[in-house]
Amino acid sequence: MSELNLNKKQDGNDKGNAESATPTNYENSLENIAGNQTHGDNSRRKTNTGEHVLDLTGKMDKTKVMCQDPLVVCTSNKLGEEAEVRDTWSNKVEFILACIGNVVGLGNMWRFPYLCYKSGGGAFLIPYFIMLVVCGIPLLYMELAVGQYTRQGPIGAMHKMCPLFKGTGLATVIMSFLLSTYYNVIIAWALYYLINSFMDPLPWEGCNNDWNSELCWNGTKFNSSQDQEANNKTSAPQEFYDNHLLQMTKGIDNFGTMRWELLACLAVAWILVYFCLWKGIKSTGKVVYVTATLPYLFIGAFIVRALTLPGSELGLVYFFSPKWETLLEAKVWVNAAAQNFNSIGIAFGSLMAFSSYNRFDNRLMRDTLIISLTDAVTCILAGICVFGTLGNLAFEQGKSVDEVVSSGPGLVFVAYPAALSKMPFPHVWSVIFFSMLLCLGIDSQFATVEVIITSIKDAYGRWIRLHLKRHEVLVLLVCFVSFICGLPNVMQGGIYFFTLIDYYAAAISLMYIAFFEVIAIVWVYGANRLARNVRDMTGELPNYYIRGCWMVAAPCLIMAIWIFSLADYEAPTYNKGQYIFPGWSIGMGWAISCLSLLAIPILAVIAIIKAKGNNITQKLKASIKSPIRECPCCGKMLNKQHEAHHGTAANNPDNEICLEQLTSD
Numbered sequence: 001m002s003e004l005n006l007n008k009k010q011d012g013n014d015k016g017n018a019e020s021a022t023p024t025n026y027e028n029s030l031e032n033i034a035g036n037q038t039h040g041d042n043s044r045r046k047t048n049t050g051e052h053v054l055d056l057t058g059k060m061d062k063t064k065v066m067c068q069d070p071l072v073v074c075t076s077n078k079l080g081e082e083a084e085v086r087d088t089w090s091n092k093v094e095f096i097l098a099c100i101g102n103v104v105g106l107g108n109m110w111r112f113p114y115l116c117y118k119s120g121g122g123a124f125l126i127p128y129f130i131m132l133v134v135c136g137i138p139l140l141y142m143e144l145a146v147g148q149y150t151r152q153g154p155i156g157a158m159h160k161m162c163p164l165f166k167g168t169g170l171a172t173v174i175m176s177f178l179l180s181t182y183y184n185v186i187i188a189w190a191l192y193y194l195i196n197s198f199m200d201p202l203p204w205e206g207c208n209n210d211w212n213s214e215l216c217w218n219g220t221k222f223n224s225s226q227d228q229e230a231n232n233k234t235s236a237p238q239e240f241y242d243n244h245l246l247q248m249t250k251g252i253d254n255f256g257t258m259r260w261e262l263l264a265c266l267a268v269a270w271i272l273v274y275f276c277l278w279k280g281i282k283s284t285g286k287v288v289y290v291t292a293t294l295p296y297l298f299i300g301a302f303i304v305r306a307l308t309l310p311g312s313e314l315g316l317v318y319f320f321s322p323k324w325e326t327l328l329e330a331k332v333w334v335n336a337a338a339q340n341f342n343s344i345g346i347a348f349g350s351l352m353a354f355s356s357y358n359r360f361d362n363r364l365m366r367d368t369l370i371i372s373l374t375d376a377v378t379c380i381l382a383g384i385c386v387f388g389t390l391g392n393l394a395f396e397q398g399k400s401v402d403e404v405v406s407s408g409p410g411l412v413f414v415a416y417p418a419a420l421s422k423m424p425f426p427h428v429w430s431v432i433f434f435s436m437l438l439c440l441g442i443d444s445q446f447a448t449v450e451v452i453i454t455s456i457k458d459a460y461g462r463w464i465r466l467h468l469k470r471h472e473v474l475v476l477l478v479c480f481v482s483f484i485c486g487l488p489n490v491m492q493g494g495i496y497f498f499t500l501i502d503y504y505a506a507a508i509s510l511m512y513i514a515f516f517e518v519i520a521i522v523w524v525y526g527a528n529r530l531a532r533n534v535r536d537m538t539g540e541l542p543n544y545y546i547r548g549c550w551m552v553a554a555p556c557l558i559m560a561i562w563i564f565s566l567a568d569y570e571a572p573t574y575n576k577g578q579y580i581f582p583g584w585s586i587g588m589g590w591a592i593s594c595l596s597l598l599a600i601p602i603l604a605v606i607a608i609i610k611a612k613g614n615n616i617t618q619k620l621k622a623s624i625k626s627p628i629r630e631c632p633c634c635g636k637m638l639n640k641q642h643e644a645h646h647g648t649a650a651n652n653p654d655n656e657i658c659l660e661q662l663t664s665d
Helices: 015-019 025-034 092-103 106-110 112-118 121-150 154-161 163-196 224-230 236-246 260-277 281-291 294-307 312-320 324-328 330-344 350-355 365-397 409-420 426-468 471-485 494-507 510-538 544-567 583-597 599-610 616-623 647-651
Strands: 004-008 037-039 041-046 052-056
Touching: 092 281, 092 350, 092 365, 092 426, 106 112, 106 330, 106 365, 106 409, 106 426, 112 121, 112 312, 112 330, 112 365, 121 154, 121 312, 121 324, 121 330, 121 350, 121 365, 121 510, 121 544, 154 163, 154 350, 154 426, 154 510, 163 236, 163 260, 163 409, 163 426, 163 471, 163 494, 163 510, 163 583, 163 599, 163 616, 236 409, 260 281, 260 426, 260 471, 281 294, 281 426, 294 365, 294 426, 312 365, 330 365, 330 510, 330 544, 350 426, 365 409, 409 426, 426 471, 494 583, 510 544, 510 599, 583 599, 599 616
Parallel strands: none
Antiparallel strands: 004 052, 037 041
16 A cells, blocks of 8 residues: 555645646546636645645655545536535444344344245255355345445436436335335334333233233133134234234224324334434444444343243254255245345345445445345344244243244234243343344334435435535435325224235335346446446456356346246235235235336336437437446546556556545555
């Protein structure tokens, strides 16, 4: 690493040193882009961030380059207007913790263990880790690289990659918005349970409450003569969830009235999200030190407790016992790939948005491995925690694990409360558990909202600065609109709407969006060009394995998952098929899906219409051509290899190097 001396210039001082520097095209480009003003000498520039001299020694033969510090500005303003400084993470740890907080969420607790159990137990770990290596890690690396290079959220990044597929970015943002409206409802439920955890006795323990029915069962064991009667009973935690928390109606055609307690909890949840985001990534970076690390303390405590419970070995046997014959089933491999997509967050936009705030020279591979492996290990730890507890629940109730196992909200709000109530000091464990859910959920929620905020700022940054003035106002508006759109979920019939939007907003759309995102980046923009972009940032090309997965393995796997999911499509139901949604509600679900699905073809048509050309062929060719002509970081023109700072020109002693590169750690 060359020795760097960054000296802040005084008024008229160091003139001799400045005059010895030969002005370069790079300096002139900075003058045009950042609005620098010349003061007598072309080598002296003044910017709104102050004057700096970069003294390069060693390989650069003392070539001096003038540059802004920090070099994190948007340099695509062709009107000569002052560019906006883009925020960056205070340090690398904040970025990694934010990404871990995003990928490690409620799905790790309620989806992976159940999917592992249903897909061959311990044998499922083989396709899961194969898909992680073949698909999960390469695509996570790709999204981080695209966000960091373009310095844009999903919409702006995809426009820079390929204007024809800009709609994939918009589809991602729409999906994230829909997700944000109902995901926070789960956090509101967790808050409600957390508050009730301080009551004595726990309200979901007994059957003597106003909301309990005559069929309520408090969890005591049944003998053989009572088995038939047991089948008609409803557990106390289930009645607390259905009759007290939700106060659910008979169906989606009867929404009932507002659940005011849940409305208050939802408002508190959105207030928490707001204060996590109100100062941008500066506030987010501080919050994740708590929200991304605290759940591991809780998970560790629960694993220790779960392994010491009587009957825990019954659950662990179900979780880990391999069923090798399932490896021959295509559905198991599809489930493994889908779990990686859902857990890591491919095509959700959050990771792309977070990486857009990185330093331009941030090393990506280490980050990718840390994030993906942390998520995988957390899935396994969560499985031990969940199935150890379910084994105890089955032992206490005299049932098999098959009869008590569940996934989704039914696991964390019914099965787990039943197990918690049987533990010593149940109030303490309830507080710990629902605090853990709160931390797991809030991380993923504010990461989802950040996608929306980043995309709006990238598209309408100037209008926001002129009219809204402050970032806090934009965050407030986004949170308020999402809060209003989420109100149907906290009505008495809201659980039916929640089930529909959860199924159609993401489950149907995700693979469709991911497929076109990968096609746009690795086939149209070009995997090799993206690899050179990575070299421009980090000095190193991604290895051949990563590029091979980008070009072949990932698109084929995504296509297979997409086709399989469509072939295996079944209309959603509620309560294990006991409630069948009416046809009009299924139509409403598909309409929700179309909000994101149609964004891709609509924006593709618009891109072709706006593209230059005299006929459709010329317009199509123009619409797939990337508009990137200069380094998104410093504005220097790219060479024929689409690089500004590395490649064949890197050995030229007169080559100007981006300040962000030279100040890397």
